[in-house]
Amino acid sequence: MATSVLRIGIAGCGQAARIHVDRLLDQPDLEIVGCADSHRESAEKLAGRIAEKSSKPPAVFSDYRELLELPLDALAVFTPHLFHYRLTMDALQAGCHVFVEKPLSTNSQEAADIVSLARGRQRKVGVGHQYRLRPSLIEARKRLAADAIGPLRLVTAVMAQPWLAKQQGQGAESSWRFDPKIAGGGLLSDAGDHLIDALLWTSGRAAHEVFAVQSKLPTGLDVVTAATIRLAGDAPATLALSGVSRGSLFELTFFGERGRIRATDVVFEIDDGEGAAARQVDLPAAGESIDGNFLAALRGEAPLSCPADEALDTVRLSEAIARSAAAGQVVQVV
Known part of the structure; x- marks a missing residue:
């Protein structure tokens, strides 16, 4: 980087x-130089929060394009999904690296445009798929790559949470998550994006085709999605998302010819076919945050945990699931 202190803008x-900024402020040699939000009051509140921990308060804008006129090394994008594409493209055009909260974009063509521009401008784009940093999923990915359970024959991926109940008492800043008329709203493209990315990243396999069904409210909001996916190597996977559960669950189970691996967001369990019962494996404490990883990548100290080209695969599969459910047909993932 041109300077030892990284200059970050928040859009x-x-x-x-607020969640990400608290983690960013724990990082050394970082200055948050500006905050932008179409609701200026939100930008002012966040700037005040930053000023409490920083010797230099950030500038405040209601238009992110004014923020991009500042000398920035990177822009962090935390807007509703619908706006990820335009902000990321404009930031890349302005010469910034970009951290964008998942998903990378709301459709695969936009996501591909971001990947292409980032390569052309030689800029880094990191995506907020922080489940890749969970020790349980890191261990599952490592064991699968080492063929610990033999050829993979089936994967099941489940996410259940009281997502729909969160509508109660939601303020305006999060209401878009539950509005099917706003691109990006809905369980599949919101919380479900984490499970889709975890399925692809942990298995190390691309998705080729999918058949999906959804249960929706009269408003059109998706609350349950079920999909059958053909992964590379003809390994089938089933994916189930429920936003009407009383409790929470995030779980991937991999069935191989010699054994089984089960990974939740906090637990790793393996039956490796050696005759013993399935056993839990002690895991190390969680390491870096997704924000810390992005800053380390900018400094050349580590690769991006989730670069844009890998997040593109997640967008493609999510889009294919939605298209299949709408059409009632098998859809190719392209």
Whole structure:
């Protein structure tokens, strides 16, 4: 980087931004130089929060394009999904690296455009798929790559949470998550994006085709999605998302010819066919945050945990699931 202190701008100053900013402020040699939100009050509140921990308060804007006129090394995008594409493209055009909260974009063509522009401008784009940093999923990916359970024959991926109940008492800043008329709203493209990415990244396989069904409210909001996916190597996978559960579950199970691996967001369990019962494996404490990883990548100290070209595969599969459910047909993942 040109300077030892990384200069970051924040676009979108709601709940997600507050979570990420708290982690960013724990990082050394970092200055958050500006905050932008179409609701200026949100930008002012976040700037005040930053000023409490920083010797230099950030500038405040209601238009992110004004923020991009500042000398920035990177822009962090925490807006609703619908706006990820335009902000990321404009930031790349302005010469910035970009961290964008998942998903990379709301359709695969936009996501491909981002990947192409980032390569052309030689800029890094990191995507907020922080489940890739969970020790349980890291261990599952490592064991699968080492053929610990033999040829993979089936994968099941499940996410259940009281997502629909979150509508109660939601403020305006998060209401878009539950509005099917706004691109990006809905369980599949919101919380479900984490499970889809975890399925592809942990298995190390691309998705080729999918058949899916959805249960929706009269408003059109998706609350349950079920899909059968053909992965590379003709390994079938089933994916189930429920936003009407009383409790929460995030679980992937891999069935091989010699054994089984089960990974939740916090637990890793393996039956490796050696005659013993399935056993839990002690895991190390969680390491870096997704924000810390992005900054380390900018400094050349580590690769991006989730670069844009890998997040593109997640967008493609999510889009194919939605298209299949709408058409009632098998859809190719392209």
